[in-house]
Amino acid sequence: MNSYLMLAIAIVAEVVATSSLKASDGFSRLLPSVLVVVGYVISFYLLPQIMKTLPVGMVYAIWCGVGIVAVALVGQVLYKQMLDGPAYLGIGLIVAGVVVLQAMSKTSGH
Template identity: 65%
Template structure:
């Protein structure tokens, strides 16, 4: 890194962290969604998606934590993963959540929004 950093570099650095976080979430959602299809790791392609997806997700999450605070990164990663996997379960497996599950998912979304909008710890 050059001795003199540009004024916008910290923001750009944080934005790269959030881009990597989005990729980590996608990898985790693919892996988790493939677990059911792997049928106990008896089907090759879904099993490979599970393993490679989780390896990619955790590697990317490790990179994210270089620029995004660990609590913020993990809250967004796990919250977004829960919401997205729940939506995929509705579409692929016809697993429709009941009212309590929908309220819980709504609270997760609200929690992530509060962290992003109001937390001083969050690297915007």
Template identity: 50%
Template sequence: MPWLFLGIAITGEVIGTTALKASHGFTKWGYGGLSVVSYAVSFYFLAIILKTIPIGIAYAIWSGAGVALVTFIGVVLLGQKLDLFAYLGIALIVAGVLVLNLLSTSATH
């Protein structure tokens, strides 16, 4: 169940960040409100999983997956342009998350 909750926390963070961009500095209150609610959900579920998953592991996965997903949304939906080094950096973040999930014994599965 902690991994499902971590997925919910990541999803909340990604929705919150995307809505934050769409809020244009909180000038569009619907998106601003969605951002606040999404972050609240994200932090709530992150707090729950910290009871069972070590903080360093949980935060690394939460933030790393969030960065990768928000970058994907930025490129695909928002037309953001990245250079080779940006893609390399994102790939390294994703690789780090995969190593933590698949190879590390520090994460409780």
């Protein structure tokens, strides 16, 4: 399977898991708790597979950066946790960092 596709799946799994932590209510609700465990297991299974072909620093930067942005946006939509201007600025800087890493860095493996 393509490493970038696996990375996308790992990110989605991590975002589902992290977003489900709040809904699990301290692991007192079964379905969200299962989503947390399954999401992290999928994500942490895929990460070392991806790192067989892509540099660890690049994989981790993309996984973290995209995950942070996605969890912040999911929190806004699902949990009504509104973001302010500085939060959007920070998200923009994270996105810019991932774009620079991918588009300009020789580390990305292009």
